Amino acid sequence: SKTESYKTQLEIANAKAKKLLNDREQLISTVSHDLKTPLSTIVGYSELLSNSDLNTKQKHYNKNIKSSSEYISKLVQDLLDFTKIEAGKIVVEPIPFSLSVVIDEVAKNIQAVYSQKEIDLRINIDPEFTKNIVTDPFRLRQILSNLIGNAYKFTLKGSIAIEAKIIDENVSISVIDTGIGIKESSQKIVFEEFTQANDGIEKIFGGTGLGLTIAKKMAETLNGTLKLESKFGYGSTFTIQFPLVWASEQFSMSQAMQGCADVPFAQAVMCLLTEDLQAALHHLDKAHAKQPESAYTLTLRGVVKHMLADHAGAVNDLNVAGRSYKKNVMWKAFQFPDPGARLLVRVDGG
Numbered sequence: 144s145k146t147e148s149y150k151t152q153l154e155i156a157n158a159k160a161k162k163l164l165n166d167r168e169q170l171i172s173t174v175s176h177d178l179k180t181p182l183s184t185i186v187g188y189s190e191l192l193s194n195s196d197l198n199t200k201q202k203h204y205n206k207n208i209k210s211s212s213e214y215i216s217k218l219v220q221d222l223l224d225f226t227k228i229e230a231g232k233i234v235v236e237p238i239p240f241s242l243s244v245v246i247d248e249v250a251k252n253i254q255a256v257y258s259q260k261e262i263d264l265r266i267n268i269d270p271e272f273t274k275n276i277v278t279d280p281f282r283l284r285q286i287l288s289n290l291i292g293n294a295y296k297f298t299l300k301g302s303i304a305i306e307a308k309i310i311d312e313n314v315s316i317s318v319i320d321t322g323i324g325i326k327e328s329s330q331k332i333v334f335e336e337f338t339q340a341n342d343g344i345e346k347i348f349g350g351t352g353l354g355l356t357i358a359k360k361m362a363e364t365l366n367g368t369l370k371l372e373s374k375f376g377y378g379s380t381f382t383i384q385f386p387l388v389w390a391s392e393q394f395s396m397s398q399a400m401q402g403c404a405d406v407p408f409a410q411a412v413m414c415l416l417t418e419d420l421q422a423a424l425h426h427l428d429k430a431h432a433k434q435p436e437s438a439y440t441l442t443l444r445g446v447v448k449h450m451l452a453d454h455a456g457a458v459n460d461l462n463v464a465g466r467s468y469k470k471n472v473m474w475k476a477f478q479f480p481d482p483g484a485r486l487l488v489r490v491d492g493g
Contacts, residue, residue, distance in 0.1 A: 179216070179220075179223075182212055182216045182219065183216070186213055189205055189208045190209065193206075221353040222353070224285070224357050225356065228361075233360075235364050235365065239275040240275060240277075241272075242272045242307060242314065243268045245284060246266060246307060246316070249287045250264060250287075250291055254295070257296075260298070262300060262302060262303055263302040263303070264302070264304075265303070265304040266305045267305070267307070268306075269307055274389060276314065276387065276389060278365055278388065285358070286358045286361050286362055286383055287316070287318075289358040290358060290381045291318055293355070293381075294319075294381075297320065297323050298322035298323075298378070299322070303318070303319065303320045304318075304319040305318055310384065312386070312387050313385060313387055314385055315382060315383075316382065316383050316384075317381070319379075320379055322378050322379060323378075324373050324374050324376050324378050325373040327373075330371055333355055334355050334356055334371075358381075362383050362385065366385060366386055367383055367386070369381065369383045370382050407426040407427070407430035407433065410426040411426035411443065411447075420447055420450055420451055427440055427447060428444070431444060438464045442461060444460050
């Protein structure tokens with residue numbers, strides 16, 4: 144019968160559509176992963192070169208290499224995040240953390256990237272947030288990075304304000320800029336994938352049109368919302384809201400350190416969590432004295448020395464650590480204690 148024939152055709156078409164979606168997901172995932180490795184190498188070597196003796200022209204070339212490769216890395220990561228969201232593979236891990244610290248770190252890191260722009264950054268956080276909250280800080284960082292990054296990208300001069308407050312038992316974070324704004328006709332589609340808000344915007348500012356899509360989906364994974372208010376030519380306000388859950392017990396650094404008073408390595412890690420690098424180095428020196436061959440201690444001490452600008456000491460510790468690991472010569476990138484601090488270290492095999 145015609146009904147059965149139509150049903151069969153629909154089933155065939157549905158199967159083809161599902162296959163196309165799966166093929167697209169697989170292609171994007173495979174290509175993205177294949178791009179990440181060489182891109183990480185390029186970013187790593189450019190970081191190493193930046194710490195070398197370069198003349199002015201070479202520094203300019205290296206800066207362009209680094210910024211371009213980091214830009215492509217961001218696009219690749221957006222594609223990977225998008226495919227994970229589409230496949231429902233995003234995992235949320237709620238833990239206690241300081242909201243004010245996360246906002247400040249993300250904002251200051253992005254501000255440093257756009258330091259050449261005449262933009263006044265203002266951060267206003269409700270004093271209540273001196274207490275820890277519970278949600279997924281990694282996902283929140285992704286959302287804030289997209290929103291604050293867009294604010295800087297599309298604001299030529301003026302100001303960017305970040306406000307965090309409590310509204311109806313929800314955390315509310317607004318990113319307010321005085322940038323180019325978004326046309327009213329485009330505000331409904333701005334969260335759609337591969338969509339730019341205004342005509343020709345990708346030619347001027349670049350991007351894939353995935354950032355806001357990812358931010359909105361990530362907000363939803365936190366049981367929250369992401370909304371937009373904008374006036375073309377005057378700026379935009381993006382506001383994320385998600386349920387407020389206070390940490391049941393505030394983390395006391397002094398108590399934690401008392402609990403591991405006989406373990407210098409653990410004390411060093413605790414100091415790094417509060418970004419007290421000098422104290423961390425002191426405890427790592429004590430740990431090294433107890434266990435001179437510990438590759439873990441040597442590696443972490445090398446990272447801390449690098450962050451304190453003792454590059455020669457860092458290389459020495461990391462080379463000794465490499466011989467302890469008994470690995471071949473290789474280059475590795477460390478990201479500690481925050482995602483913005485990249486360190487390229489040489490680990491020599493023994």
